[in-house]
Amino acid sequence: MSTIDHEKYEAVIGLEVHAQLLTQSKAFAPVTIQYGGSPNTQVTPLCLGHPGTLPVVNENLVRYIIKMGLATNCSVAEKSIFARKNYFYPDLPKGYQISQYDTPICYDGFVDIELEEYDKRIGLTRIHMEEDAGKSIHDQDPYNTLVDLNRAGTPLIEIVSEPDLRTPQEAYAYLSKIKQIVQYLEICDGNMEEGSLRCDANVSVRPRGREKFGTRTELKNMNSFRNVERAIHYEIYRQIELIEGGGEVVQQTRLWDTAKEQTRPMRSKEEAHDYRYFPEPDLPPIIVTDEMLSEIRKELPELADVRRKRFIEDFGMSEDDAVTITDSRYLADYFEEVADHLGNPKAASNIVLSEVLRVLNEKSIDIRQFPVTAEKVSALVKLKEDDKINSSAMQQIFNALLDEPEKEPADLAKEMNLIQVSDSSSLEPVVDKIIEEHPDEVARYKDGKKQLMGFFVGQAMKATKGKANPKLVNKLISEKLND
Numbered sequence: 001m002s003t004i005d006h007e008k009y010e011a012v013i014g015l016e017v018h019a020q021l022l023t024q025s026k027a028f029a030p031v032t033i034q035y036g037g038s039p040n041t042q043v044t045p046l047c048l049g050h051p052g053t054l055p056v057v058n059e060n061l062v063r064y065i066i067k068m069g070l071a072t073n074c075s076v077a078e079k080s081i082f083a084r085k086n087y088f089y090p091d092l093p094k095g096y097q098i099s100q101y102d103t104p105i106c107y108d109g110f111v112d113i114e115l116e117e118y119d120k121r122i123g124l125t126r127i128h129m130e131e132d133a134g135k136s137i138h139d140q141d142p143y144n145t146l147v148d149l150n151r152a153g154t155p156l157i158e159i160v161s162e163p164d165l166r167t168p169q170e171a172y173a174y175l176s177k178i179k180q181i182v183q184y185l186e187i188c189d190g191n192m193e194e195g196s197l198r199c200d201a202n203v204s205v206r207p208r209g210r211e212k213f214g215t216r217t218e219l220k221n222m223n224s225f226r227n228v229e230r231a232i233h234y235e236i237y238r239q240i241e242l243i244e245g246g247g248e249v250v251q252q253t254r255l256w257d258t259a260k261e262q263t264r265p266m267r268s269k270e271e272a273h274d275y276r277y278f279p280e281p282d283l284p285p286i287i288v289t290d291e292m293l294s295e296i297r298k299e300l301p302e303l304a305d306v307r308r309k310r311f312i313e314d315f316g317m318s319e320d321d322a323v324t325i326t327d328s329r330y331l332a333d334y335f336e337e338v339a340d341h342l343g344n345p346k347a348a349s350n351i352v353l354s355e356v357l358r359v360l361n362e363k364s365i366d367i368r369q370f371p372v373t374a375e376k377v378s379a380l381v382k383l384k385e386d387d388k389i390n391s392s393a394m395q396q397i398f399n400a401l402l403d404e405p406e407k408e409p410a411d412l413a414k415e416m417n418l419i420q421v422s423d424s425s426s427l428e429p430v431v432d433k434i435i436e437e438h439p440d441e442v443a444r445y446k447d448g449k450k451q452l453m454g455f456f457v458g459q460a461m462k463a464t465k466g467k468a469n470p471k472l473v474n475k476l477i478s479e480k481l482n483d
């Protein structure tokens with residue numbers, strides 16, 4: 001067993017997140033982006049790096065990144081320029097990526113993350129625009145690497161955090177927050193498994209109490225939130241053990257191997273000068289006017305943090321429930337629609353948190369794929385509130401609606417014979433019969449064993465196949481036994 005005291009060390013982590021933007025066309029060329037198209041069908045001479053082609057900036061690329069900048073409390077540069085990042089790779093026919101270097105369009109921002117025990121503010125160094133490279137495919141042909149250039153030139157933003165994160169859990173929470181924001185803004189679908197959100201994690205360790213950072217390694221190839229957390233965890237331990245064993249961390253890029261659950265070296269980390277950055281001569285600077293900024297500011301939706309506070313303050317929702325419901329913008333929209341129809345936020349959050357979320361989890365779907373409209377779910381809850389059906393009937397009708405979402409809950413209640421019996425005249429004979437058949441229980445009840453009410457109500461529910469209005473049964477029995 002290792003005798004190393006890992007607690008002697010503190011990790012320092014900074015994340016670079018690439019988000020693929022949901023613009024309709026590429027960053028600098030009028031080519032429509034369609035995911036899943038046959039290889040090399042979505043390309044123009046510009047994407048192929050043919051001489052004489054000239055880039056033009058996609059206006060939405062600029063608008064989307066400004067949205068992100070404003071949503072993350074960044075300053076937006078009045079003037080920023082593009083730069084060429086030069087390197088050779090078969091999937092990069094131009095020999096350079098158009099990116100931004102020393103004048104990113106957004107800078108100096110922050111996001112607040114929430115962990116179980118504490119909240120923390122994480123600084124954002126910068127957010128800049130760049131274009132993606134193509135895809136090299138190594139596993140389809142045993143002798144050759146195949147290249148698909150459909151992705152070449154698709155727009156990305158790179159969100160660079162300050163080295164403010166200290167644990168894998170903080171990194172996870174930060175990444176979740178970034179995902180939530182891009183989804184609320186509808187600028188990226190935020191799917192790490194499919195690669196529309198990608199994360200490189202920079203990790204170093206230092207003895208606790210020391211101010212100077214240690215040498216960092218950069219981890220790549222994590223394709224899920226959990227893997228980012230695992231890779232960082234592994235790397236922290238690897239570095240500590242290396243140092244404690246008398247070794248030294250070298251600055252390098254390392255690949256996460258999901259199967260082996262470890263990181264391995266890929267290449268020594270290139271420095272900025274290796275890329276020979278220089279200003280892109282074919283594109284004018286991006287000028288952001290005050291009008292543009294205020295226009296974009298107006299388009300910003302209410303973000304999760306603000307929405308969560310509003311749900312707690314206006315609806316008396318618990319913190320946990322508010323966090324769950326506002327995690328997705330669309331789930332929060334759905335909830336608000338139900339609450340509006342019902343005029344009762346408590347009943348709305350009950351059904352959304354229990355029934356609706358259960359189905360989303362079971363089927364691994366998003367609320368946008370949920371078949372039953374907010375209106376129908378509200379109508380169902382209303383039936384229950386009006387005492388037309390009881391809770392068990394509500395659940396049965398809810399399940400039936402999943403298969404037949406076009407039907408009205410009230411029609412289903414009738415069809416399924418679940419309309420609650422709420423008139424005394426038809427319940428009285430039922431109650432009388434139960435009293436007659438259970439003299440012992442009646443005697444004990446009269447002796448003071450009031451808990452037996454549950455038994456009587458249960459018998460009545462059984463006799464009516466669950467359709468009796470339990471409140472009314474309760475009332476009838478009390479009246480009869482307290483005579």
Ligand SMILES: Nc1ncnc2c1ncn2[C@@H]1O[C@H](COP(=O)(O)OP(=O)(O)OP(=O)(O)O)[C@@H](O)[C@H]1O
Pocket residue numbers: 012013014015016160161162163164202203204213214215216218272
């Ligand atoms: N000693 C360190 N330990 C951990 N993280 C660090 C350390 N120094 C810097 N970082 C983090 O590393 C990241 C560096 O990202 P940045 O995009 O600026 O440069 P890069 O990784 O050198 O370049 P590239 O974009 O080409 O990968 C930032 O998130 C920063 O906070």
Ligand SMILES: [Mg+2]
Pocket residue numbers: 016158160
């Ligand atoms: Mg970077």
Ligand SMILES: [Mg+2]
Pocket residue numbers: 016200218
């Ligand atoms: Mg990097």
